[in-house]
Amino acid sequence: MGETMSSTAPAAGHGPGAEVGKRDFLKLVAASGAAVLGASLVWPFINSMEPSADVLALGSVEVDLAPIPVGQAITVLWRGKPMFIRHRTDKEIKEAQDVTLAQLIDPSFPALDSDRIKAKHDQWLVVIGICTHLGCIPLGNKPTDPRGEWGGWFCPCHGSQYDTSGRVRHGPAPLNLALAPYAFTTDTKIQIG
Amino acid sequence: MAGLHKSDIKNPVLNWIDTRLPVLTMVQKEYGVFPTPRNFNYFWNFGALAMVVLMIMIASGIFLAMHYTPEKTMAFDSVEAIMRDVNYGWLLRYGHANGASMFFIVVYIHIFRGLYYGSYKSPRELLWMLGVVILLVMMATAFMGYVLPWGQMSYWGATVITNLFSAFPLVGEWIVHLLWGGFSVDNPTLNRFFALHYLLPFVLVGVILFHVAALHVTGSNNPLGIEPKGPQDTLPFHPYYTMKDSFGICVFLVIYAAVVFFAPNLFGEPDNYIPANPLSTPAEIVPEWYFLPFYAILRSVPDKLGGVCLMFGSILVLFVLPWLDTSPVRSAKFRPIYQKLFWVLLLACVVLGVVGKHRPEGIWVVLGRVATAYYFLHFLVILPLLGKLERPLPLPESISRAVLGHGGGGPLPSGAAAAKPMEKA
Numbered sequence: 001m002g003e004t005m006s007s008t009a010p011a012a013g014h015g016p017g018a019e020v021g022k023r024d025f026l027k028l029v030a031a032s033g034a035a036v037l038g039a040s041l042v043w044p045f046i047n048s049m050e051p052s053a054d055v056l057a058l059g060s061v062e063v064d065l066a067p068i069p070v071g072q073a074i075t076v077l078w079r080g081k082p083m084f085i086r087h088r089t090d091k092e093i094k095e096a097q098d099v100t101l102a103q104l105i106d107p108s109f110p111a112l113d114s115d116r117i118k119a120k121h122d123q124w125l126v127v128i129g130i131c132t133h134l135g136c137i138p139l140g141n142k143p144t145d146p147r148g149e150w151g152g153w154f155c156p157c158h159g160s161q162y163d164t165s166g167r168v169r170h171g172p173a174p175l176n177l178a179l180a181p182y183a184f185t186t187d188t189k190i191q192i193g
Numbered sequence: 194m195a196g197l198h199k200s201d202i203k204n205p206v207l208n209w210i211d212t213r214l215p216v217l218t219m220v221q222k223e224y225g226v227f228p229t230p231r232n233f234n235y236f237w238n239f240g241a242l243a244m245v246v247l248m249i250m251i252a253s254g255i256f257l258a259m260h261y262t263p264e265k266t267m268a269f270d271s272v273e274a275i276m277r278d279v280n281y282g283w284l285l286r287y288g289h290a291n292g293a294s295m296f297f298i299v300v301y302i303h304i305f306r307g308l309y310y311g312s313y314k315s316p317r318e319l320l321w322m323l324g325v326v327i328l329l330v331m332m333a334t335a336f337m338g339y340v341l342p343w344g345q346m347s348y349w350g351a352t353v354i355t356n357l358f359s360a361f362p363l364v365g366e367w368i369v370h371l372l373w374g375g376f377s378v379d380n381p382t383l384n385r386f387f388a389l390h391y392l393l394p395f396v397l398v399g400v401i402l403f404h405v406a407a408l409h410v411t412g413s414n415n416p417l418g419i420e421p422k423g424p425q426d427t428l429p430f431h432p433y434y435t436m437k438d439s440f441g442i443c444v445f446l447v448i449y450a451a452v453v454f455f456a457p458n459l460f461g462e463p464d465n466y467i468p469a470n471p472l473s474t475p476a477e478i479v480p481e482w483y484f485l486p487f488y489a490i491l492r493s494v495p496d497k498l499g500g501v502c503l504m505f506g507s508i509l510v511l512f513v514l515p516w517l518d519t520s521p522v523r524s525a526k527f528r529p530i531y532q533k534l535f536w537v538l539l540l541a542c543v544v545l546g547v548v549g550k551h552r553p554e555g556i557w558v559v560l561g562r563v564a565t566a567y568y569f570l571h572f573l574v575i576l577p578l579l580g581k582l583e584r585p586l587p588l589p590e591s592i593s594r595a596v597l598g599h600g601g602g603g604p605l606p607s608g609a610a611a612a613k614p615m616e617k618a
Contacts, residue, residue, distance in 0.1 A: 044281035045256050052278040 060193030062185065065124065073141035075129060078192045082129040082137055083180060084153070085190075088164055092151060093122050096165035105168050106176045113165045116176075118184060126182050126190065127166040131155040132175035138162060153177070223409050228427035229434050230415035232596045236310075237413065237434075238441030239303040245442055246296045246449075247401070251394050253289040257282075261341065263387035265380040268343035269468040287457040293335050294460040295449050297483035300328065309535050311523030312414040318515035320407040325511045327400050332484070334393040337386040339481055340378075344465030349478045351378045351386070357491070360501040377471065417595055418523025419588055426592035477552070485549030486542050490568070492553045493561035503565065510572045517572055519580030527586040531579055534571065541567040 059079050065087070068074055073086035088096070097114070101107040110116050117125055131138050133155065139145040140153035140162075148154035148161030150169045155161070160173035167176040182192040200211035200218060211217040260279050262271040275282035304324070307313055313321035340351045355372045359365040374381025412421070421427045428434070452459055460482055464475045480488050487504050494500035510517070525532040541564040548561040589595035 044284050045252065047280040048256055048282060048285055049259065050280055052280055052282075054274075054278040 060191055062189060062191045064189055066188045070123070071143055073125075075137075075141060076192070078128075078180060083192060084125070084127050084129040084141060084166070084177070086125040086127075086141070086164075088123050088125055092164035095151065096125075096163060099163065099165070099167070103169075104176075105171065106174065110179065111167060111176060116165050116167075116179060121184060124190075125164070125166060126180065126192070127177040128180050129153075129177070131157065131160055131173055132168065132177065133158055133160050133171075133173040138177075223430075224435070225429065225431045227409070227430040228412070228421065228424070229430045230413055230421050230592055231426060231428045231433075232415050232417060232592050233413070233434065233437065234416050235437075235441060236302070236306040237415075238438055238445075239299050239306060240408075241438040242299045242441060242445050243296065243303055244401070245445070246292055246299055247394070247397065250289060250292045250296060251398075253285050253292065254391070254394065257285050257289055258391060261387075263341070263384050265343060265383055265469070268341065268383060272342045283457075284453070287453045291449065291452050291457060291460060293338065294481070294483065295445075295452070296331065297335070299445070300331065301483070304328070305539060307414075308538070309525045310414055310416055311418050311518070311520075311525070313515045314518065314521075314523050315515065317407075317411050317414060320404060320411060321515060322512055323400060323404040323407060325508065327397060327404060328511075329508060330393055330397050330400060334390060334397065335481065335483065337390040337393070340383065340386045341390060342465060343383060343469045345467045345469055345473075345475050346462045346465040346478070348378060348469035348471065349474055350480055351382065353478055354480070355382075357501050357504075360498045362498070379471075414523060415592065416524060417526065417589060417592055419592060422591045479550060482546070482550075485547075486545035487549075489545040489549035489561045490565050493548070493558065493565045503569070507568060510569070514572060514576075518576045519578075520576075520583060520585070521580070522585040522588065527588055528579075528583055529586065530583045534575060534579070537567065538571045541571070 061076060061078050063074075063076050063085060065085065068085065068087045070087050071089050071092075073084050075082045075084060077083070093113075099113070101111055104111055116127075129137050134157060136155050136157035138153035138155040138160070140147040146154045146156075148170065150161055150163035152162040152164045152166060152169075155173065158172050159170070160168060161170035162173075162177055163169050165176075168174070180192055182190050185191050197212050198215040198218065200208050200215065202208040202211045202217055207217055257275065260271060260275045260282060262268055272286070275286050277283075279285070307321065307324070336350075336354060340347045355369055355378065358368040358372065361368065370376070372382065372385075373379065374385060415421075462479060467475075479485075487507060490507050491500040491504040494503055520528060520531065522528055525535050544560055544564040545568070548557050548564065551557045553561065
């Protein structure tokens with residue numbers, strides 16, 4: 001179509017190779033104006049697909065820890081994802097603290113047990129309960145569940161194993177269980193998100 | 194072996210594609226150099242405008258469907274969530290709802306343009322009939338779309354309109370139950386209306402494709418209603434009419450945006466912001482403004498079946514219009530009596546629209562009946578006779594002669610002169 005345009009232009013004195021003139025300027029301004037306007041209209045459409053403010057606002061839950069017995073874990077739903085909240089035994093805490101980074105598959109921060117829990121709340125581990133391999137939910141919240149060789153969680157899908165700090169110790173999962181932002185509101189209550 | 198297309202495109206990549214799938218040649222032929230009568234006025238913008246509105250409707254509709262729930266307990270709330278929570282949901286919904294009104298404004302002007310300039314006459318009968326099909330599909334789509342927000346007007350509008358079909362003898366009840374999927378407008382109705390509301394726009398695209406294809410066979414009509422006789426009567430579609438259409442689109446978008454941003458509920462009924470309640474009928478059930486003339490026809494007949502038949506008949510009569518109008522002259526410019534009667538018809542349609550908005554009492558009943566009577570008289574009696582009785586004015590020799598004055602055959606002005614080198618290129 002550009003061809004017909006330039007071939008009708010000679011009437012206005014623009015042959016091929018002629019200098020840039022007023023007509024070319026007007027064409028450019030019009031075309032770029034339309035392009036910018038069109039592109040700016042694309043934004044509302046894309047933006048409408050993103051999570052809306054009400055969805056984001058629902059992104060925090062409060063959990064009462066008091067009913068969780070030592071040695072067990074519960075699952076709560078946070079932003080559609082299962083959160084594991086585990087009341088660790090002293091033995092489990094010690095095992096988790098004694099591990100050095102060299103022993104880990106994924107030693108990247110936060111891999112030390114002290115970085116994965118809140119100070120003075122050593123017994124509470126809060127992790128996102130999604131296997132980092134292909135998104136299954138690992139077993140191990142109940143003492144009767146298979147917990148794997150390292151006593152944490154065992155993923156039934158492809159056999160990944162996690163320790164009592166939620167760190168991957170046996171593949172195929174590549175990464176430690178992810179952490180979520182949370183804070184203790186009282187000694188026995190946390191708010192996730 | 195079927196031959197490869199010999200493409201003139203210079204760019205090697207585009208040439209490679211065009212050789213195997215000559216779409217670029219087609220675009221160049223149909224929208225680049227396509228010979229178009231040189232005397233279009235702005236009423237010839239409205240086909241392109243309708244196309245633009247349809248694209249806006251499909252785009253906004255697809256994104257709305259991502260947030261809408263076609264379930265009777267959730268539909269209203271999901272629409273409110275779109276308005277309040279979804280990012281730019283208000284823009285999508287107001288754009289879509291007002292887009293429907295804009296679509297009808299544009300298409301009604303497009304249709305009356307065709308009526309005034311005789312665009313339905315030979316050889317454009319099929320083109321016109323496809324247009325009537327488009328109108329029907331549009332109406333069905335708009336009606337079902339209006340049901341989706343599941344407000345009071347949605348619900349009761351759906352109840353009234355679907356009940357129309359019960360007027361037909363024998364199959365009436367069955368059709369109504371088929372539409373409802375139950376014994377009243379309910380969840381199954383909402384669900385199927387959503388499915389069909391999503392489907393029909395794509396049917397529309399298909400019919401429009403035929404409409405445009407037929408247009409490109411016969412070529413466009415023009416304000417003089419005479420066929421172009423040679424290159425001096427036409428201009429290449431690009432850049433002359435791409436520019437004229439672009440300008441029209443800009444003006445249209447200004448008006449559309451003004452409604453969406455400053456008066457988004459201008460065409461809406463406040464009652465539709467009340468959730469549907471099957472136990473309470475609103476005091477006044479009014480369809481969307483674009484259905485008002487048909488609603489008025491329906492109510493101006495005291496008999497149920499008669500009213501329904503006339504209402505559907507008012508559109509069906511358009512199908513046979515090319516054969517009802519017996520005058521060989523197309524443009525109303527050269528038909529002094531038809532020209533006046535066109536305005537009477539337009540007035541009758543506007544009166545019907547106003548009547549449809551009012552309770553059928555007193556003067557409104559009389560006005561509705563007179564306008565309905567004229568509508569059908571116009572098409573069924575006046576047009577067939579007028580072609581034989583009316584003495585048309587002399588037609589100009591050619592478009593260029595009429596447009597350029599006496600020197601029509603003489604030196605061509607800049608536009609046509611500029612078109613010449615292009616024909617060689």
